[in-house]
Amino acid sequence: MKQRLKRTSFTPFVLEEDVRIEGLSHDGRGIARHRGKTLFVDGALPDETVRVQVLEDKRCFMNARVSAVVDASAERCEPLCRHFKQCGGCSLQYNTHDAQLKNKQSIVIDQLQRFAKVSPESIDEPLRSAPFGYRHRSRLSMRWKKGLLLMGFREKGSNAICQISECPVLAEPLQKMPALLRTYLPTLKSREAISHAELFQLSDSCGVLLRHIRPLSETDRASLRVFAETHQLFIFLQSNADRIERLYPEDSSEFSMHYTLPSEQLVMHFRPQDFTQVNWQVNQAMVDQAMVDQAMVDQAIQWLQPTKTDRVLDLFCGIGNFSLALARHGATVVGVEGSQRSVDQAKVNAKANDIENAEFYCADLSVAFDHQLWAKEPYDIVLLDPPRAGADFMIDHLVGLLPERLLYISCNPATLARDAGSLSGHGYRLQRLSVMDMFPQTAHVESMALFVR
Known part of the structure; x- marks a missing residue:
């Protein structure tokens, strides 16, 4: 039967018939065939039947995303993160961890x-x-709207910021940092000068690098030192010219920024x-x-x-x-x-x-x-x-x-x-x-x- 496509000027068009996913592309998308073209489907797994929204129709291929799973793979699971549908960070949470590894090996x-x-x-x-809690370094995007802070990761296919309340892939010591920063940063007088934050775990503490587009006031700098001392954090400031200044601690002997390779008896300072x-x-x-x-x-x-x-x-x-x-x-x-x-x-x-x-x-x-x-x-x-x-x-x-x-x-x-x-x-x-x-x-x-x- 001839397939018909619905299209509007505002939304992707939907295939009225279901497609069968044959395999995975090198970037983890499902692969199917439609009208003699390769169809790359975001959110699909091998051996599934899915209904899709086509986002791009090129000469030799189409880009699409799943609109409904008709016949699910046994390797499909429920995403753990509450922000999965919006956040663009962890795109394969619908695939079991063991299956992710198997599929990645097959891709290579x-x-x-x-x-x-x-x-x-x-x-x-x-x-x-470990499938979660593994990430020891992460960058949070920020946007200020009338003094209110939006902070998180980019949304799927967008530059908009997904406001996160949690991130399951962050290492445990970093889990508290998004909420801590969201509460504290709005108290700064020159808060809207801060454009992003980078988090990193150390062997015995955590660090935060704050990028600022204009100098922070002395009052804010003093406040940041108190904040860092209270929570035992490294605080770094990065100017628009990429100059990095360690704000706290000023004495390097107080902390050591390093990770360890125990069996090689190596300490890697960074x-x-x-x-x-x-x-x-x-x-x-x-x-x-x-x-x-x-x-x-x-x-x-x-x-x-x-x-x-x-x-x-x-x-x-x-x-x-x-x-x-x-x-x-x-x-x-x-x-x-x-x-x-x-x-x-x-x-x-x-x-x-x-x-x-x-x-x-x-x-x-x-x-x-x-x-x-x-x-x-x-x-x-x-x-x-x-x-x-x-x-x-x-x-x-x-x-x-x-x-x-x-x-x-x-x-x-x-x-x-x-x-x-x-x-x-x-x-x-x-x-x-x-x-x-x-x-x-x-x-x-x-x-x-x-x-x-």
Whole structure:
């Protein structure tokens, strides 16, 4: 029977007939076929029958969302968060945690096979996280309306702010912060100068960074110090020019901003502008030999088995997250990062942990770097943790270094597949693969892949 579409100038049109979901796209949307086109359906799961609203009708595909679930998957569940329907943060809460991991693993393997014609020789169990309460860092958007504060996360498909009263993915020490800030910030005289707040958990306290578009009054600064002392918080101010000032505590000896990797006996000091993983549980499992849920052991160390004779090149090393753990196992490590600030902090962390077999350099890794002295050295291992764009631009040079092992940390299945194809063409095989549960309840997919020559 011919399908008819209803359309108005104000609302998406609705398919009168139901569609069957065949699989998932790389970003977690359901995939169906309609009128010879691929239909990407937000909110749908494999093997479900759903009725949809079409949001975009392109030449070769359509974008849609579920308007009703006709025949639900056994893997569908009720979202835990009361803000799920409005908030754009955790889009997969309707999918059970186990199913999320299974589906993410399928997405990575499908991308590798479809676009790179590469299959892993071994697939390890995913590095699991707690499904909620995992996020140790988060940014809250703010908007002021006649002195009233709207604070939360962006709504789905919108720049509007979803006013939150709770966020189940925040780590427990951060759970109280949204309500605390919502009560306190309106008491400031220059309150409307504050545009957002970033929350971060420390080993023994919490921190808050407040971005302001114009200077705060001395009265407000004094009030913030009292607020921070009362609740034992770090308070940082960030100006419109990105200058960061620590308002409290003024004496750094009072608190230490750090996270720990216990089994490696590493303390990682950081500043609010430094990149740190938001999920400490999975980060620890990635980096060191601690157990996660008493089942998962360290992958980076276990897979690479670094020895005192190994030379390791760690690209996009940040503040030394992987570098120092590898150095602790005796390898000679060279870490390279594009941010001089992060390189300086990595050196601070090496010194703080009495590690002398790790060196750090600042270099723009988005352009040719073969003229750098560190790039002319031989390496046994390369560890690669690139941004979402991947590392296609540097593959040719990396394989020229002829490392025996290349460990690739990926935050994008599509660019991992592309780069895996390039590495395969240079004689590397994908020996091991594991999905990492870094962002439960979201469509973000992180994975670790070991290539050997």
